[in-house]
Each structure stands twice: as structure tokens, then as C-alpha cells.
Amino acid sequence: MLPYGRQSISEADIEAVVAVLRSDWLTTGPLVAQFEQRVGELSGGHRAVSCTSGTAALHIAYAAAGVGPGDEVVCTPMTFVASASAASMLGATVVFADVDPATALLDPAAAAAAVTSRTRVVTAVDYAGQPAAYDELQPVADSVGARTLADAAHSVGGSAGDRPVGDLADLTTYSFFPTKNLTTGEGGAVVCKDAELAQHAHEFHFIGLVRDPSRFRIVGEGPWHQEVHEFGSNYRLTDIGCALGLSQLLRLETFKRRRAEIVARYDELLGGVQGLEPLGRREDVDPMWHLYPVRILDGRRGEVYEKLRAAGIGVQVNYMPVYWHPVYQDLGYRRGLCPNAEAFYEQELSLPLFPDLRDDDVARVAETLTQALA
Numbered sequence: 341m342l343p344y345g346r347q348s349i350s351e352a353d354i355e356a357v358v359a360v361l362r363s364d365w366l367t368t369g370p371l372v373a374q375f376e377q378r379v380g381e382l383s384g385g386h387r388a389v390s391c392t393s394g395t396a397a398l399h400i401a402y403a404a405a406g407v408g409p410g411d412e413v414v415c416t417p418m419t420f421v422a423s424a425s426a427a428s429m430l431g432a433t434v435v436f437a438d439v440d441p442a443t444a445l446l447d448p449a450a451a452a453a454a455v456t457s458r459t460r461v462v463t464a465v466d467y468a469g470q471p472a473a474y475d476e477l478q479p480v481a482d483s484v485g486a487r488t489l490a491d492a493a494h495s496v497g498g499s500a501g502d503r504p505v506g507d508l509a510d511l512t513t514y515s516f517f518p519t520k521n522l523t524t525g526e527g528g529a530v531v532c533k534d535a536e537l538a539q540h541a542h543e544f545h546f547i548g549l550v551r552d553p554s555r556f557r558i559v560g561e562g563p564w565h566q567e568v569h570e571f572g573s574n575y576r577l578t579d580i581g582c583a584l585g586l587s588q589l590l591r592l593e594t595f596k597r598r599r600a601e602i603v604a605r606y607d608e609l610l611g612g613v614q615g616l617e618p619l620g621r622r623e624d625v626d627p628m629w630h631l632y633p634v635r636i637l638d639g640r641r642g643e644v645y646e647k648l649r650a651a652g653i654g655v656q657v658n659y660m661p662v663y664w665h666p667v668y669q670d671l672g673y674r675r676g677l678c679p680n681a682e683a684f685y686e687q688e689l690s691l692p693l694f695p696d697l698r699d700d701d702v703a704r705v706a707e708t709l710t711q712a713l714a
């Protein structure tokens with residue numbers, strides 16, 4: 341089965357990981373600091389905190405923003421469940437706001453209608469790799485004293501105007517899962533523009549330990565002393581993962597170019613095909629393409645999915661609206677809440693897209709899809 345996404349691992353990646361295994365530090369070592377430094381640099385120069393997954397990154401980001409019971413988080417439903425569930429786990433109420441029907445990105449007008457004085461965070465997802473409209477979302481969040489969060493699990497390395505992903509929202513989260521644009525095995529990171537929030541994020545992912553003597557509430561214990569002011573978890577990424585991440589970062593631009601090349605080929609091969617619509621494109625953004633979504637018209641998505649799978653092509657559907665998950669249904673969320681997201685889901689199909697995908701595979705996918713629709 342041709343997968344819809346997969347990692348690209350070089351000999352240099354393998355050597356980097358093996359070298360850590362021969363070193364003194366498997367975790368909390370120098371490569372963690374180096375990786376965080378590099379991720380911060382590519383994200384507009386803000387502090388990055390590495391962690392064990394994109395889901396952990398979301399949990400950390402919401403915790404750093406102070407999200408808790410009584411707070412609301414406005415979130416797109418066209419995403420992986422963790423964008424919302426990480427806030428729900430902290431006791432917040434998630435308010436889903438609908439997406440733009442063409443791009444599947446959070447619609448700023450819908451977000452504006454959803455914010456209240458209780459809103460703490462407005463979360464958008466850079467669906468498929470296109471940055472969301474943060475220039476419009478930021479004033480919406482600012483108007484109620486909330487923070488913007490970019491779930492950039494799809495878009496590390498992208499940009500909007502002259503600003504990189506990581507600089508577009510108050511908080512940005514990445515996933516380094518193998519199918520994403522850069523991998524550490526499991527892994528993720530949080531980028532915070534506000535230095536105080538970044539320190540809060542760091543402490544939350546480090547069990548809540550405070551190590552700065554100027555902030556100690558217990559004094560006179562001794563040089564070994566560290567103390568906890570707020571509960572946190574252990575979400576630390578290892579030096580093994582960071583070695584892989586640092587090595588992968590050297591090829592991020594190559595990955596981006598190859599992904600863009602494949603997207604251009606799909607665009608060309610599928611351009612005139614009846615029965616499908618390409619994803620709407622934003623102007624003035626330079627995406628890091630993670631997915632190649634198409635909309636299959638006339639109620640044929642299920643049939644086309646089966647045909648491509650039968651032909652050995654690992655297509656995917658991204659995503660069922662988050663509030664359709666039973667955990668949200670049990671909380672009283674009902675279908676019909678975000679009609680654009682629901683209509684998009686009913687038609688969506690993601691085609692294989694990863695750097696090592698060969699041109700003849702791209703051609704075979706396009707041909708099989710064309711035939712399935714004939």
C-alpha cells in the first residue's frame with residue numbers, strides 16, 4: 341500500500357541518532373537545547389519548548405495560557421481531535437467556530453461571532469499546510485484579551501507575507517510525528533512570543549519544577565533545592581529525538597520544495613478532471629504542504645476512497661469534525677453546529693504526499709483517481 345504520508349530518513353539521520361546513544365546524555369542534554377534553539381530560530385526568533393508530541397504541545401500551550409475551568413477556547417472543528425481535547429482536559433469549554441468552505445481554515449468572522457469575555461484562546465489550524473488568517477484572527481482575540489494559538493502541526497517551515505509560521509500567532513504548536521513535515525519519532529514543540537508564557541510552558545513540561553532561586557518561596561534549603569508552584573507533567577523530548585530533529589531540520593527546505601513540486605504535479609494532472617474540486621488557496625502565503633486534499637463531489641467520496649484503497653493507494657480522510665466524536669456528543673454538542681466543516685468532511689479525500697513519493701507514483705495516483713471518477 342502506498343502510504344498517504346511517511347518519514348524520509350537519511351544515513352546522516354541514522355548516524356546522528358547512533359552518536360547520541362554513544363554519548364553521555366540520552367535526555368535533558370545539550371541536543372535538546374540545540375534543537376529548541378533551531379526551532380525557535382525558524383519560528384521568528386521566539387523561545388521554543390520541545391516536547392513528546394503535538395498533543396503534548398497543545399496541552400502545554402493551553403496550560404501556559406492559563407486555560408482552566410470557566411474559560412472558553414474558540415477552536416476550528418476541521419482538525420485532529422487534540423486541538424480541542426487538550427483544552428477540554430484542562431476543564432475549559434470549547435466553542436467551535438466554522439471554517440471557510442474553500443480552504444477549510446478557521447473563518448475569522450465565525451471566530452469573531454464566537455468570542456466572549458470568557459475566551460482565553462482562539463485556536464486555528466494551518467490545515468494542509470496553509471497558514472490561517474492570523475492577521476484577522478489576532479484582532480478578534482485581542483478584542484477580548486485572549487491569545488491566538490496556531491496549531492501548526494501541518495505547517496512548520498511555512499510563512500505568510502514576510503513572517504514565518506511561529507511568528508503568526510501568540511502561541512504555535514508543532515508535531516514531529518513521522519507523517520508530518522519533520523520528524524523526531526514522536527515529538528512536538530511549543531513556540532511562545534511572550535517570554536513569561538514560554539517559561540510557564542517550559543515549567544509545565546518539566547513537572548512544574550522552578551529552579552530560579554530569585555523565585556523560590558522556600559529559602560535556605562541549599563544548592564540542591566528546586567520546588568513546584570503549579571502542577572506539571574513530564575513531557576520532555578529526549579536527546580535521541582532531538583538529534584533526529586536537528587538532522588531533519590537540515591533538510592526542511594528540501595522537503596518543502598519536493599512537497600510543493602508534488603502539489604504542482606497533482607494540480608496539473610487533476611486540473612480538468614470532472615467530479616472533484618481542489619483545495620482553495622490563500623494568497624500571500626507560502627505553505628509547507630502537508631496534505632493534498634481534494635473534494636470529491638456528487639456524494640462519491642466513500643466509493644472513490646474504496647477504489648483507491650483497492651488499487652493500493654493509501655488515501656485518508658482529514659478530518660471528521662471534532663465535535664462529532666462521542667466524547668463531545670456526550671457533552672451535548674450536536675451535529676449541524678458548523679455546516680461548512682461538515683460539508684467539507686463529507687467530500688474530503690487526502691492523496692499521498694511525502695518527500696520520497698516518486699513522480700511515477702504521483703502519476704499513478706492521479707490516473708487511478710481520474711478513472712475512479714469516470
Ligand SMILES: *Cc1c(COP(=O)(O)O)cnc(C)c1O
Pocket residue numbers: 392393394395396419420422423465491493494515516517527528
Ligand atoms: C498530528 C496533529 C496533532 C497531534 O500531534 P501528535 O504528535 O500526533 O500528538 C495535532 N493537531 C493536528 C492538526 C495534527 O495534524
